[in-house]
Amino acid sequence: MPVKTLPDQITDLLIAFVFTGKLVPGDKLPPERQLAEYLGVDRTSLRMALRTLTRMNVVHTLQGSGIRVLDYKRDGGLDFLGDLFKIDELELGGDFLLSGLELFIRSMPAAMRMSVEKSSKGARNSQGRVLGVVHKMYQGMQNGDDHRQLATLEVELIDTLLESTDNVFMQVAGSSSRQIRQALTEKSYELIDVKAHLDFLVGLMMRIVSGVADMDDITKQYVEYIVEAVKPLKDYFLTLPSGPRLISSPLHNGKNIMDLDDIMKKNIIGVD
Known part of the structure; x- marks a missing residue:
């Protein structure tokens, strides 16, 4: 830096x-x-x-x-x-980090839905970009990349998804939060089964870009999964001082x- x-x-x-x-x-x-x-x-x-x-x-x-x-x-x-x-x-404090995580959980289903809507209206190149990152994630898992490298790929996947919405507020919010998302994803990877997590993400994105999945079902599945997946990270935040x-x-x-x-x-x- x-x-x-x-x-x-x-x-x-x-x-x-x-x-x-x-x-x-x-x-x-x-x-x-x-x-x-x-x-x-x-x-x-x-x-x-x-x-x-x-x-x-x-x-x-x-x-x-x-x-x-x-x-x-x-x-x-x-x-x-x-x-x-x-x-x-x-140090940002546990309360602030928890509020950011909550916003992320709630905003991602909207980003996925908006991305699919854009793709269905002809913006097919966005699907190719998402698939490209998904392929890199799969290759990273196969190659045994370390947690930091894999976390970087997840952040890139989210950035690509936000970009594909073609919504300037989504994109700017993503850019502003990229550094903290990287840090939080790396921390989360210390606490969860990374392979199972990436298997889920890759499978979910493949269903989305295929264009045949029902988005209501996809977003419901994502929310149910992510609420459970972030519990170890939430528990970690609760061990931190609440204020900055x-x-x-x-x-x-x-x-x-x-x-x-x-x-x-x-x-x-x-x-x-």
């Missing part, structure tokens, strides 16, 4: 503060000069980071009122989630900035 620029590191740090609740909606950031000095960064890099956060609707600048933190759950978008997944120093936390500073300038309490005056007794 390429080394992140200083503006990107500052962006990651402030996103992590928002996500972990160290900065909450309505908080007013210190003046630019003061914040740059506290972080140990130049004002140009800080300005670039703040512009990125403004475009992401994480902060908002009002003339005469300074920079205020927005509610990422209400105002943010997929780019906020996409950045979260790329911050190696941030920073394990080290994303700002790699030797200062190890882990909060803004001093500069935000949040270290006063009785103040959250």
